[in-house]
Amino acid sequence: xxxxxxxxxxxxxxxxxxxxxxxDSFEIRMLERNAIDGILKFRIKQEEADSFFCYEITSKQPxxxxxxxSEIKREEISRLILGIGSILNRIEPFLxxxxxxxxxxxxxxxxxxxxxxxxxYVPGYQGDFPKAMEKLLQFLLKKADHRDSDTVVLAYRLxxxxxxxxxxxxxxLKAVQESQKESFSEEWxxxxxxxxxxxxxxxxxxxxxxxxxxxxxYGEDEDSGKDKFLxxxxxxxxxxxxxxxxxxxxxxAKQRKLKRNIRENQQKGKKVIIxxxxxxxVQIMLFFALGGPVAVWFIAGETGLRRYGGMLLAxxxxxxxxxxxxxLAKRKAGKQRRVSDAANSKRNDAETEILESNPTxxxxxxxxxxxxxxxxxxxxxxxxxxxxxxIEPNKDTVLLAEMDLPEKKxxxxxxxxxxxxxxxxxxxxxxxxxxxxxxxxxxxxxxxxRLHIRIDKEAGICRITDLNSSNGTIVANHxxxxxxxxxxxxxxxxxxxxxxxxxx
Numbered sequence: 001x002x003x004x005x006x007x008x009x010x011x012x013x014x015x016x017x018x019x020x021x022x023x024d025s026f027e028i029r030m031l032e033r034n035a036i037d038g039i040l041k042f043r044i045k046q047e048e049a050d051s052f053f054c055y056e057i058t059s060k061q062p063x064x065x066x067x068x069x070s071e072i073k074r075e076e077i078s079r080l081i082l083g084i085g086s087i088l089n090r091i092e093p094f095l096x097x098x099x100x101x102x103x104x105x106x107x108x109x110x111x112x113x114x115x116x117x118x119x120x121y122v123p124g125y126q127g128d129f130p131k132a133m134e135k136l137l138q139f140l141l142k143k144a145d146h147r148d149s150d151t152v153v154l155a156y157r158l159x160x161x162x163x164x165x166x167x168x169x170x171x172x173l174k175a176v177q178e179s180q181k182e183s184f185s186e187e188w189x190x191x192x193x194x195x196x197x198x199x200x201x202x203x204x205x206x207x208x209x210x211x212x213x214x215x216x217x218y219g220e221d222e223d224s225g226k227d228k229f230l231x232x233x234x235x236x237x238x239x240x241x242x243x244x245x246x247x248x249x250x251x252x253a254k255q256r257k258l259k260r261n262i263r264e265n266q267q268k269g270k271k272v273i274i275x276x277x278x279x280x281x282v283q284i285m286l287f288f289a290l291g292g293p294v295a296v297w298f299i300a301g302e303t304g305l306r307r308y309g310g311m312l313l314a315x316x317x318x319x320x321x322x323x324x325x326x327x328l329a330k331r332k333a334g335k336q337r338r339v340s341d342a343a344n345s346k347r348n349d350a351e352t353e354i355l356e357s358n359p360t361x362x363x364x365x366x367x368x369x370x371x372x373x374x375x376x377x378x379x380x381x382x383x384x385x386x387x388x389x390x391i392e393p394n395k396d397t398v399l400l401a402e403m404d405l406p407e408k409k410x411x412x413x414x415x416x417x418x419x420x421x422x423x424x425x426x427x428x429x430x431x432x433x434x435x436x437x438x439x440x441x442x443x444x445x446x447x448x449x450r451l452h453i454r455i456d457k458e459a460g461i462c463r464i465t466d467l468n469s470s471n472g473t474i475v476a477n478h479x480x481x482x483x484x485x486x487x488x489x490x491x492x493x494x495x496x497x498x499x500x501x502x503x504x
Contacts, residue, residue, distance in 0.1 A: 001125075003106075005057075005468070005482040012058045012468050012482040014107075018044065018051035020124030027123035030094050038087035039121050040109065055120055057468055057482070061112055061451055064105035065467070066438070069429065071145040074154050076115055078176050080108075080140070081158065083117030084133075085173045091121070100125045103132035105139055112435050112450050133172075134162040154179045284323070292316070411455075411462065413494060413501035420499060428457040432496065433467070447471050447497035455488075462503075464488045471497040 004015050020028060031042040040055035063080075072080075088098055102108075102120045109118040137159045144155040157179070161171045292312050296304045413423040423432065423441050433439040435450035443452070449469040456463050466473040466480040473480045474495035475488055488494065494501045 001122075005484070006054075007472060007482045010058070010470050011056055012470070014040070014055040014057050014120065015045075016053045016055075016120075016122060018053055018124075019122060025123060027096060027100070027121075030096060031121060031123065034094060036087075036090055036094065038083065038090060038116075038118060040118050042121065053122060057109055057118075058470060059111070059449065059468075060109035060118055061468065062106050063108040063110055065451070066110055066112065067105070067143045069431075070438070072140060072143050072151070072155075073145055074148060074151040074179070077140055077144070077151065077154055077158070078180065079115045080110075080117055081172050081176050083115075084119070085169050087117065087119055088169055096121060098129045099127050101129065102127070103129070103136050105136065108136075112438060130162075130167065133169075134159075137162045137172075150179070150182075411504060413503050416500040416502065423501065425455055428455065430455045431467070443496065443499065445497065445499065448499070449497075452496055453494075462488050464494065469497070473497075 001019075002017050006013050006015055022028075028044060031039070032044070035041065040057065043054050045052045045054050084103075087101075091098070100121050100123065102122060102125070107120045109120075110116070111118075137155075141155045141159045145151045154176070157175050158172055161167050161175055164171070292315065293309075296308050296312065300307070411425040413425065415422050427440075430441070431439045431451060431454045432441045432443055432448075433451040433453075434443055434445065434448045436442050439451060449467070449471070451467040452469045453473050454465045454467055456465070463485050464473070464475055464480075465485040466482060468482045474493075475486055476492045478486065480486060488503050490504050492503045494503050
């Protein structure tokens with residue numbers, strides 16, 4: 001299937017060759033006359049004797065691009081699967097078939113800020129949806145954040161579901177809902193705090209989660225966020241019948257309360273010890289401060305007091321300073337120890353809760369991480385570094401600083417506007433836009449797209465790609481089409497929306 005991109009005014013389009021020649025076909029009429037949320041806006045375009053399908057992709061990014069240099073989190077996987085499931089439910093009343101949907105990561109479009117899913121429906125395309133979904137889940141498993149156990153468990157669980165015979169989207173949605181159920185306390189931090197501080201009022205409390213929590217979870221207003229939340233059967237039941245007694249919740253609340261009381265008692269005991277030490281130090285200081293003059297008076301009388309009085313005062317001052325320093329040091333050490341104990345206690349509680357919630361998956365995850373280290377340890381290094389690091393076990397470790405690494409040459413983009421700073425391009429690929437957390441350099445300008453351009457370098461040649469930007473990119477007086485790539489040389493003028501730079 002031939003794919004190309006085109007910019008018209010301020011709209012960007014994905015263009016596919018028409019697979020259905022009849023413009024009056026049922027599917028084409030349905031897509032042109034109905035705006036289905038989650039399906040890319042569709043129109044058919046005629047160019048001489050050829051027909052093309054046009055899909056508007058303005059301000060959207062393909063999933064493959066978002067995950068090209070980053071990893072996907074558990075919440076993002078959940079939103080992706082739930083979004084696909086919702087879209088399938090929406091197209092059913094229009095009698096559209098799931099087999100006409102493209103599930104390749106290059107054709108799944110995402111709103112970077114909200115992670116809303118948009119799919120491409122191609123009239124006349126007959127694909128194998130379950131097989132395509134299996135490939136997508138395999139892709140997500142590779143791109144999952146392997147530092148997060150919940151992400152890995154969810155990605156692997158979804159992939160396992162796709163390996164079963166005659167699985168459906170309902171099985172995947174059920175797996176996501178179960179994952180949300182297991183991480184309920186993480187998704188509702190305020191509700192978790194309520195359980196911990198409510199003295200087990202779970203049986204009679206009719207409190208429901210605050211509405212602003214829906215906006216925090218789904219990035220939308222309260223009403224639509226609540227509607228999406230209540231689509232989850234578990235969450236709906238939990239929201240409407242939260243006063244129902246739950247033995248597991250009561251047990252966990254009791255355990256948390258018991259652990260909190262133990263920690264508080266330990267802290268109180270440490271405070272009592274510090275108070276006793278302080279009292280003992282004051283007693284010793286008073287003993288020496290008063291005992292010294294009394295002893296001198298008994299031995300040498302008033303003459304001795306006048307002669308040695310200055311020395312006694314100096315000794316008392318030094319003793320006061322030493323005792324104060326000792327008390328401050330002990331108090332500081334005790335505070336650091338309490339902070340460390342609290343952190344270790346929280347970490348141990350979290351690890352214990354994970355292991356108790358699902359011991360089999362926790363064991364699998366530990367094994368998976370060990371295999372991952374062995375499998376990926378050399379993949380991230382260049383070939384010439386692999387050869388140097390494959391040494392005998394008894395030899396000393398080779399430091400990367402001692403190897404002949406490739407020479408790094410930095411580039412920069414000099415701004416033609418004195419009020420705008422220059423951009424240093426010190427590594428590749430290098431993405432410029434206004435979406436913090438995704439791009440490598442943030443241009444906080446309203447005319448700049450969230451992901452505007454990407455600069456790559458291969459074999460000493462630099463190339464620039466327009467990332468489906470709204471206001472376009474101009475390189476050496478050549479206006480780039482959406483997703484078009486061209487070579488850039490030193491001295492070329494690059495215009496990002498209304499900002500101009502010289503590339504060096």
